[in-house]
Amino acid sequence: MTKKIILDCDPGHDDAVAIMLAAASKEIELLGITCVGGNVGLDNTVNNALKVCTLIERTDLKVFSGAKKPIHYDLFTAEYVHGKTGLDIKGDPIEVSSSYKAQEQDAIDFIIETCKSSNDQIYLCPTGPLTNIALSLQKDPSIKKNIKEIIFMGGAAMCLGNTTPSAEFNIFVDPHAANIVLDSGIAMTMMGLDVTHQVNVNRQIMNYMEENNNKSSKFFSELMEFYTIFHKELYETEDTPLHDPCVIAYLLDPSIFSGKLVNVIVEEDSELTRGETVVDWLGVTNRKPNCFVMDKADDKKFFQLLKNKFATLP
Numbered sequence: 001m002t003k004k005i006i007l008d009c010d011p012g013h014d015d016a017v018a019i020m021l022a023a024a025s026k027e028i029e030l031l032g033i034t035c036v037g038g039n040v041g042l043d044n045t046v047n048n049a050l051k052v053c054t055l056i057e058r059t060d061l062k063v064f065s066g067a068k069k070p071i072h073y074d075l076f077t078a079e080y081v082h083g084k085t086g087l088d089i090k091g092d093p094i095e096v097s098s099s100y101k102a103q104e105q106d107a108i109d110f111i112i113e114t115c116k117s118s119n120d121q122i123y124l125c126p127t128g129p130l131t132n133i134a135l136s137l138q139k140d141p142s143i144k145k146n147i148k149e150i151i152f153m154g155g156a157a158m159c160l161g162n163t164t165p166s167a168e169f170n171i172f173v174d175p176h177a178a179n180i181v182l183d184s185g186i187a188m189t190m191m192g193l194d195v196t197h198q199v200n201v202n203r204q205i206m207n208y209m210e211e212n213n214n215k216s217s218k219f220f221s222e223l224m225e226f227y228t229i230f231h232k233e234l235y236e237t238e239d240t241p242l243h244d245p246c247v248i249a250y251l252l253d254p255s256i257f258s259g260k261l262v263n264v265i266v267e268e269d270s271e272l273t274r275g276e277t278v279v280d281w282l283g284v285t286n287r288k289p290n291c292f293v294m295d296k297a298d299d300k301k302f303f304q305l306l307k308n309k310f311a312t313l314p
């Protein structure tokens with residue numbers, strides 16, 4: 001049974017790999033790619049999604065433009081990680097044909113319409129700030145009944161943040177959206193830094209992927225060569241966490257990960273800890289468990305899956 005998904009993203013080098021993994025998987029019906037302001041501004045995240053779909057020869061995939069900025073805060077971007085365009089690579093940028101553009105329909109309306117019209121339950125797979133998802137739920141709460149699960153990349157349960165000492169980027173950018181989604185009552189799975197830092201890219205992994213000997217796997221290495229620059233400086237190691245594809249890998253093979261159903265609530269306004277995911281891992285509060293938080297990943301299985309799927313791409 002194929003899983004119908006909407007991939008909501010802010011490409012972003014790791015979002016790009018998530019798009020490619022989803023598109024390569026027969027088990028997934030990628031209903032649409034909705035973009036949000038995050039790593040870079042919305043125009044660039046949309047354009048980068050179009051670039052990735054062009055590279056893998058999937059200009060049949062529909063790309064939608066969503067929220068430019070978080071619900072309350074100004075947009076905070078990460079050009080320091082992803083470069084000016086958000087998908088900087090050493091080689092020539094991908095040219096997108098003028099006939100391949102974002103859909104006219106707004107991402108929020110696409111999410112609502114798709115959830116309402118689908119007979120099957122939809123998986124929402126956000127890998128950027130949760131603004132589009134939150135706005136869709138606020139605009140039409142009735143879509144909840146058609147959403148099977150929200151599997152999101154974001155947060156940090158028991159490890160340091162990557163944007164402040166206590167906050168991961170996606171949740172830091174729009175903490176209000178994160179709480180709206182966490183409070184929705186929909187089945188939630190959190191692929192936070194705890195697990196994404198267990199699936200690290202390095203030169204060895206790039207060589208492993210390039211054994212596929214196709215342009216998509218070569219592009220993977222081009223993306224990672226740029227993406228590892230910032231991480232080497234921050235983490236002082238060649239190993240770079242491959243965050244966003246964990247969402248799609250979980251959908252394809254949940255056995256790669258393990259975790260626990262706990263309560264997660266996000267700090268919204270504190271100057272010091274805005275965006276912190278406060279994860280009640282030990283159950284010391286009486287707050288209702290609302291999210292399956294992953295804390296372990298099998299990186300060998302993860303990269304075997306990634307390589308096998310990328311082998312099916314052009």
Ligand code: RIB
Pocket residue numbers: 010012013014015038039127128129153162168169170243244
């Ligand atoms: O903290 C990592 C997350 O923030 C990833 O989704 C990355 O693409 C950025 O959006």
Ligand code: CA
Pocket residue numbers: 009010011012014015038039127128244
């Ligand atoms: Ca992202």
